[in-house]
Amino acid sequence: MAKDPVRVLVTGAAGQIGYALVPMIARGIMLGADQPVILHMLDIPPAAESLNGVKMELIDAAFPLLKGVVATTDVAEACKDVNIAVMVGGFPRKEGMERKDVMSKNVSIYKAQASALEQHAAKDVKVLVVANPANTNALILKEFAPSIPEKNITCLTRLDHNRALGQIAERLSVPVSTVKNVIIWGNHSSSQYPDVNHAVVGGKPVREAVQDDAWLDGEFIKVVQQRGAAIIKARKLSSALSAASSACDHIRDWVLGTAEGSYVSMGVYSDGSYNTPSGIIYSFPVTCANGEWTIVQGLPIDDNSRAKMDATADELVEEKALAYACISE
Numbered sequence: 001m002a003k004d005p006v007r008v009l010v011t012g013a014a015g016q017i018g019y020a021l022v023p024m025i026a027r028g029i030m031l032g033a034d035q036p037v038i039l040h041m042l043d044i045p046p047a048a049e050s051l052n053g054v055k056m057e058l059i060d061a062a063f064p065l066l067k068g069v070v071a072t073t074d075v076a077e078a079c080k081d082v083n084i085a086v087m088v089g090g091f092p093r094k095e096g097m098e099r100k101d102v103m104s105k106n107v108s109i110y111k112a113q114a115s116a117l118e119q120h121a122a123k124d125v126k127v128l129v130v131a132n133p134a135n136t137n138a139l140i141l142k143e144f145a146p147s148i149p150e151k152n153i154t155c156l157t158r159l160d161h162n163r164a165l166g167q168i169a170e171r172l173s174v175p176v177s178t179v180k181n182v183i184i185w186g187n188h189s190s191s192q193y194p195d196v197n198h199a200v201v202g203g204k205p206v207r208e209a210v211q212d213d214a215w216l217d218g219e220f221i222k223v224v225q226q227r228g229a230a231i232i233k234a235r236k237l238s239s240a241l242s243a244a245s246s247a248c249d250h251i252r253d254w255v256l257g258t259a260e261g262s263y264v265s266m267g268v269y270s271d272g273s274y275n276t277p278s279g280i281i282y283s284f285p286v287t288c289a290n291g292e293w294t295i296v297q298g299l300p301i302d303d304n305s306r307a308k309m310d311a312t313a314d315e316l317v318e319e320k321a322l323a324y325a326c327i328s329e
């Protein structure tokens with residue numbers, strides 16, 4: 001019997017990630033080749049015409065799984081009954097702007113969208129925040145949508161995770177599918193810690209396969225931390241196809257489960273695991289089953305990793321304070 005359609009919201013759908021993401025969702029890359037979808041696309045009024053153009057293209061592509069498209073600038077209409085919400089819309093930093101200015105704009109966007117999701121989305125909506133600052137936007141969304149279970153609010157660090165897999169595969173000239181269990185700890189920013197201490201390639205520890213700890217502890221980490229900036233330098237635009245693809249990976253694994261023996265990285269509400277501060281959205285290694293993620297426990301952490309995990313946590317605590325200062329202004 002055919003499945004009922006799942007309603008998937010994409011905010012910022014007229015933007016570059018949105019343009020890459022919506023056809024992936026309509027083709028079944030996010031939720032599976034047997035899962036019909038109804039796309040809800042939200043953008044702001046100045047982007048309404050462009051958003052309508054994206055809707056026209058979705059119709060023209062005649063995707064068999066796509067059972068409907070809502071394209072709107074009305075946040076309540078966009079959030080109505082959605083089961084999955086991918087939050088890509090946000091306010092980017094512009095020339096001459098302080099970090100605090102960007103934070104205050106995003107705090108007000110995420111506060112308003114949290115309330116709309118709370119009032120209009122399905123009660124068990126799963127939320128993925130992509131827009132930067134992704135971890136802190138997700139935290140604000142969580143704070144202002146108290147009836148959405150905190151386990152249902154996450155942010156994207158899967159792109160960083162996939163970038164780390166890609167760097168190791170390139171270094172060893174092996175298919176990327178043979179590399180697994182890298183970890184991104186912390187913030188989706190240049191303070192993140194890409195950790196290979198538990199990663200394997202073809203069943204062998206990555207450190208044994210690479211045989212170059214200096215590279216793994218130095219250049220590799222820097223390349224992954226700075227990859228977003230490198231793409232901007234090369235394309236004059238930020239990552240879009242890789243961000244969209246990684247957003248699909250994040251939701252697919254969350255809904256359909258991770259492979260046996262594999263874990264992935266997700267930004268989730270910290271419960272204090274690995275002595276990280278609770279009350280921030282921090283990226284951890286997780287496994288997923290039955291629509292729920294679980295933090296992988298018990299991995300040994302050496303002093304070098306500890307220091308890097310703490311540094312990225314400190315940045316998130318600072319961002320949280322900045323965001324809260326914007327709320328109370």
Ligand SMILES: NC(=O)C1=CN([C@@H]2O[C@H](COP(=O)(O)OP(=O)(O)OC[C@H]3O[C@@H](n4cnc5c(N)ncnc54)[C@H](O)[C@@H]3O)[C@@H](O)[C@H]2O)C=CC1
Binds near residue numbers: 042091130
């Ligand atoms: N977490 C991650 O791994 C990554 C995050 N990003 C972030 O994703 C975000 C989107 O990137 P792009 O698509 O390249 O940007 P973009 O500027 O091309 O698109 C953003 C879209 O959001 C819309 N928007 C702005 N305010 C909105 C609101 N209040 N409600 C709904 N829509 C709104 C804009 O009109 C625009 O169409 C940025 O914040 C970027 O920094 C980008 C790459 C990776």
Ligand SMILES: O=C([O-])CC(=O)C(=O)O
Binds near residue numbers: 132159227231239
């Ligand atoms: O760096 C940026 O602005 C975009 C981003 O988050 C990434 O590519 O990881």
